[in-house]
Amino acid sequence: MKLKNEAALDNLIICHRCFTLHKEVPMRDGLEACCLECGSVLYRHNTKLLDKGLALSITGLIFFVLANFFPLVKIEILGHEQLITIPKTIFSLMQSGFYIVGLLCMFLIFIFPLMTFTINTILFSLLKLKHANLWTKELLVLLAHIKPWSMTDIFLISILVSLVKLIGHAQIHMGVAFYSLVVFVLIDLYIVKRVHLLEIWILRKQILSEEYSK
Amino acid sequence: MIKIDKKKLIPCPICSAVNINKGKENTCYRCGSAIYHHKKFSTEKSWAFLITAIIAYIPANIYPMLITNTFGTHVGSTILEGVVLLWEHGSYPIAIVIFFASIMIPIIKFLILLYLLISVKYPIGKDKKINKHKLYYITEAIGPWSMIDVFVVAILAALIHLSNVSIVAGMAARAFAISVFFTLLAAHAFDKTLINEYK
Numbered sequence: 461m462k463l464k465n466e467a468a469l470d471n472l473i474i475c476h477r478c479f480t481l482h483k484e485v486p487m488r489d490g491l492e493a494c495c496l497e498c499g500s501v502l503y504r505h506n507t508k509l510l511d512k513g514l515a516l517s518i519t520g521l522i523f524f525v526l527a528n529f530f531p532l533v534k535i536e537i538l539g540h541e542q543l544i545t546i547p548k549t550i551f552s553l554m555q556s557g558f559y560i561v562g563l564l565c566m567f568l569i570f571i572f573p574l575m576t577f578t579i580n581t582i583l584f585s586l587l588k589l590k591h592a593n594l595w596t597k598e599l600l601v602l603l604a605h606i607k608p609w610s611m612t613d614i615f616l617i618s619i620l621v622s623l624v625k626l627i628g629h630a631q632i633h634m635g636v637a638f639y640s641l642v643v644f645v646l647i648d649l650y651i652v653k654r655v656h657l658l659e660i661w662i663l664r665k666q667i668l669s670e671e672y673s674k
Numbered sequence: 675m676i677k678i679d680k681k682k683l684i685p686c687p688i689c690s691a692v693n694i695n696k697g698k699e700n701t702c703y704r705c706g707s708a709i710y711h712h713k714k715f716s717t718e719k720s721w722a723f724l725i726t727a728i729i730a731y732i733p734a735n736i737y738p739m740l741i742t743n744t745f746g747t748h749v750g751s752t753i754l755e756g757v758v759l760l761w762e763h764g765s766y767p768i769a770i771v772i773f774f775a776s777i778m779i780p781i782i783k784f785l786i787l788l789y790l791l792i793s794v795k796y797p798i799g800k801d802k803k804i805n806k807h808k809l810y811y812i813t814e815a816i817g818p819w820s821m822i823d824v825f826v827v828a829i830l831a832a833l834i835h836l837s838n839v840s841i842v843a844g845m846a847a848r849a850f851a852i853s854v855f856f857t858l859l860a861a862h863a864f865d866k867t868l869i870n871e872y873k
Contacts (some may be wrong), residue, residue, distance in 0.1 A: 469703070472692040474685040478807040479866070480749045481692075483679060497806065512819065535833060544832045552832040558843055561851045565828055570823065601705050608862070611818055617771075618825030624768050625760070625830065656689050 470665065473502055473658070484662075492586035503659050510663060516651045520577045520610035523644040528570070532619065535626060543639060546570065572610040573644075576652055579603050583660070592667040600664070604657055613645045613653075684709060684867050716865055717791050724787050725859035730853035731780060738844035740827055745838055751821065752846060753777065776823040776850065779816050783857050786813050787864065794868040806869045813861050817854075824851045 473482045475495040487493060487505040495502055506512075531543040544552075546569065553562035582600045586592070618653055619641075682695045686702035686709055693702055694711060698761045700709040738750025751759060753776050760769035784807050793806065834841045 467696070469683075469692050474683065474690065474692055476685070476690055477811050479685070479869070480786070481683060488714070533833070537773075537834065538836065538839065542836075544829065549832040550826050553828050553843065554837070556831065556842060558848060559822060561828070561847055564851050564855060565825070569825070597705055601688055601707055604705075608814075608818075608858075611821055614818055615825050618822045619829060621768055621771060621822060622826045622829040622833070623827070624765060626833070643692050661691070663688055663772055671778050 474499060476656075476658075487630060489560060500649060501656070503656055503662060506518065506659070509583060509655070509659060510588055512528060513580060513655070514588055516647050517577050517580040520647040520651070521574075521581060523640045523647065524574060524577060526640035527637045527644055528639040530640070532637045532641070533623065533635055535630040535634040536633075537630035546575060546641075550587070551602050552631055568609060568611045570577055570617045572606050573612045573648065575606055576603065576610050576648075579606075580652065587660075587663060587667055590671065592671065593662050598665055607652065607657070610648070612641070612648055616641055680696070682684075687866075696700040716868055717795060720787070720865075721791060723863055724784070724791065725852045725857045727780075727856035727860060728784055730849045730856065732849075733786070734846045734850035734853050736872050737849065739823070739846040740830065741842045742846050743840045743842065749781050750844055753850070772823060772826075775820050779820045780853065780857065783813050783817055783820075783861070785858055787811075787857070790864065790869070807866075810861075810864070810866060810869065817861055820854045821851075824854065848869040 462620040471484045471502065473484055474480070475482065475498065477500045478495060478498040478499040479497055482493075482495065482502060484503075485598040487620045489507050494500065529548050531545055532549075533550050534541060535541075550562055550566045550570065553565060568653060581600060583596060583603070585593060586596055586599075619638070626632060679692060683692050684695045684700075685691065686693055686705060686707065688703040688707040689702060691702055691704040693700055702708070702709055735753055737752065739753050739756060740747055741747075741750045753772075757769050757773045757777070760772065790806060790810060824847060827847045830841045831843045
């Protein structure tokens with residue numbers, strides 16, 4: 461295989477699932493490039509990724525704050541009312557001596573989701589302001605490390621599972637935070653889980669090359 | 675013009691940029707993170723995490739996961755007992771979800787990782803019938819979902835703590851959380867490029 465120089469490596473892509481070598485091709489807006497061998501999506505061409513990413517990251521942060529401050533679920537059991545919030549769930553684990561589990565939960569459902577959205581917000585706003593050289597590399601590396609560890613979607617399913625367990629024993633009322641969490645998870649799936657980091661790297665490359673050509 | 679062997683191109687594990695394999699230690703030209711490619715210690719880290727996870731999985735199944743205190747009587751139930759109890763009460767979907775999340779997924783993950791780790795070192799499984807990339811992808815996709823049980827225990831314990839009726843997390847919650855955490859680490863530590871080499 462021949463290459464002009466080492467910079468030409470930038471136009472190559474190796475499929476993340478089956479390690480087949482591909483070349484990046486120009487595409488129409490809204491199309492996906494798929495791997496020939498295994499059919500997984502390599503990258504998507506989306507010119508609105510920057511604007512959508514920035515807007516949805518900020519929206520996600522707002523809903524995350526809502527999801528953490530308001531009661532998640534309220535139950536009535538034997539005449540007593542009980543309500544939980546996300547921080548309360550973590551602290552009650554800590555109080556009963558489950559420090560390791562509590563710490564793990566704190567990272568998986570609070571710190572990492574918060575970090576991914578904060579990083580996304582900073583990253584997209586830096587790219588939007590055309591400061592592609594500043595911090596973006598470090599932020600993308602950090603994002604790649606913590607992205608697989610944010611588990612709000614799994615936490616949402618766990619809430620539903622535990623509520624189904626309680627049906628018949630208690631009266632259940634959903635709180636504001638529950639609906640905020642649903643919105644947050646949907647945004648998380650759309651803008652964090654679905655977007656490959658490669659797409660942001662390609663976006664960064666484009667903005668950098670625009671800067672150089674000026 | 676430079677000539678490169680196609681097999682010498684490796685992706686960066688962090689930013690997936692294509693790099694030329696230059697020998698012992700590479701740094702990615704795009705993100706600067708190291709691309710480890712030890713010849714001798716390629717799978718040891720993953721082995722260590724996986725063995726820890728398997729050891730932690732044993733107490734997770736023996737000790738009670740949830741302890742229910744009703745009017746002074748303590749009833750503990752292990753993961754399997756919890757599933758059976760749910761099944762008997764007639765909530766089949768939840769029983770199936772819990773069964774898959776906390777029994778099937780960890781065991782499937784252990785088996786797949788064991789198979790992958792052995793097959794990249796020893797020549798068993800050199801046949802192309804089994805797509806190892808797909809197997810690895812499956813472990814990565816289903817792995818985090820076994821956290822469901824830990825979260826459920828956390829939520830139930832936080833919700834129900836009255837003077838007469840209360841639910842407390844048991845010893846198994848700790849062991850299970852540690853087990854899941856270490857299987858995730860083992861899957862991340864596994865060097866995917868090894869699969870390609872032994873094709």
